Amino acid sequence: MYETRKESVHVFIDYENVRRIARKQFLSLGDPPHSGMVHPVKLAELLVNRRTRQSSLSAVSVFRGRPVPQHQPTASRFFDRYVADWTRDARCDVIHRPLKYHFPDHCDRNYFEATEKGIDVALAMTVVGTTLQHDVDAIIIFSNDTDLFPAVEFAYDNGIHVEVAAWSGSTGLRFSAETGKRLWCHFLGENDFQAVRQDGHFL
Secondary structure: OOOOOOEEEEEEEEHHHHHHHHHHHHOOOOOOOOOOOEOHHHHHHHHHHHOOOOEEEEEEEEEEEEOOOOOOHHHHHHHHHHHHHHOOOOOEEEEEEEOEEEOOOOOOOOOOEEEOOOHHHHHHHHHHHHHHHOOOOEEEEEOOOHHHHHHHHHHHHOOOEEEEEEEOOOOOOOOOHHHOOOOEEEEEOHHHHHHHEOOOOOO
């Protein structure tokens, strides 16, 4: 008797999008600003294990802005420690770009706004590259960022089985009804969040 071949799955995680929505859905306003950290490999394994098809996690790609040491020395150190921990698993790759900083008060360099730039583009390009390689059976994209939808559509239209993921209470990526196309969305709840949570691991 032959064993059924497991489908290989590549999971893509828009990390800050995932973390911030988890904070909004499951944490209180009084929780520390760094709260909501999740372990990406555990999260990816949870998603793959939820599939109805026999599956194995082939790779997990994490996309996140990195704090610049000049402006956020402590945050950048924690960022690097988390990345080192996650990438101990050979299946995990972290793609990061430096945060962009805006200083509204030129007299106070300690007051700034930091935003991610280019993360959605990097994720979209990696999805396209994975699609063209056709070296996995399925991909799962965990993000609510609608800017990623052209990449989702490209993968779907080029023969890759595409699924998406979102926290319960939020809206997952989806095709408009008139297209007739459907995406399976894995909605994860608070118990799932707590199962993969990694707050304070290096604090």
